[in-house]
Amino acid sequence: MRARLAILLSQQSVRLRPIVMKNKPEEMLAASPKGTVPVLVFENNKENLKLSYNNQSIIDESLDIMLWALNSNDPHDLLYSQHESALPEMLKIIEENDKKFKPNLELYKHAKRFHEDTQEQYRLACEPFVQTLELRLSRHEFLMGDTLSLLDYALLPFVRQFSKVNRQLYLQGPYTHLQRWLNSHLQSRLYAQAMFKHPLWLDNHEESLFGG
Known part of the structure; x- marks a missing residue:
């Protein structure tokens, strides 16, 4: 995506x-x-x-x-070309997503699908990364600031997947800013075109x- x-x-x-x-x-x-x-x-x-x-x-x-x-x-x-440190920062967070959060997310999805008792373990393994995104979004509208960036779109598919694994728990969780951010993406024309x-x-x- x-x-x-x-x-x-x-x-x-x-x-x-x-x-x-x-x-x-x-x-x-x-x-x-x-x-x-x-x-x-x-x-x-x-x-x-x-x-x-x-x-x-x-x-x-x-x-x-x-x-x-x-x-x-x-x-x-989206690359924040006027900010020299922005792209390295984005790439570092994307690397954490791809190498740490994504593998835990796959395990979380698998455990949910096959009703394994490790589901909560893998959900908790996902939490630290999700909470860092929530914190960033509590400070500004998007992940890097007040405008959209590469980081927003690079993480979107995986946050969406996380939100769907245990929908009720996600909606009841402490993700007020993340929920707003995700909903705005999912309701956009761009998302509909991509999907x-x-x-x-x-x-x-x-x-x-x-x-x-």
Whole structure:
């Protein structure tokens, strides 16, 4: 989701090939053998090579796609370009999300799905990170300040997942500011565009134009 959000926000255009992970196309695995999504493939021509990321022919990490998109065009200044320390700070928090919070979130989701008695253990493991976001949002409207940033959109998918694992507990929890922040995103036109379900590519091998 966060790669799609960044493409929309940066006004880039890509040709979309939606898939289901249980049926991975050979073309995808040939481009990125690790077999995860998203995968952004650059066309081999002079114009598109100028838009490539670190001279790579593909990008297969969602954060790197976000950085490619916003470094290409950042009309909303989501990178906080006038603040030298902002991007390193954002990347540090995103790294904590990806390497600590996300694994605990996956365990929390798994425990809930299979009714395991470790559910509360993993929820509590998620709490410190969620509370740091709540604290930041108690100080200003968005995670980095009074305007939106890369950080808001990079964390959005995972906060959304956390809120859905135990919905009642989340709504009753001490997340007043986080709930406001998440609801504003989920009710936005941008979110609806990013979440729109396009036809699966393997059904008819027709691409969908996305962004722009």
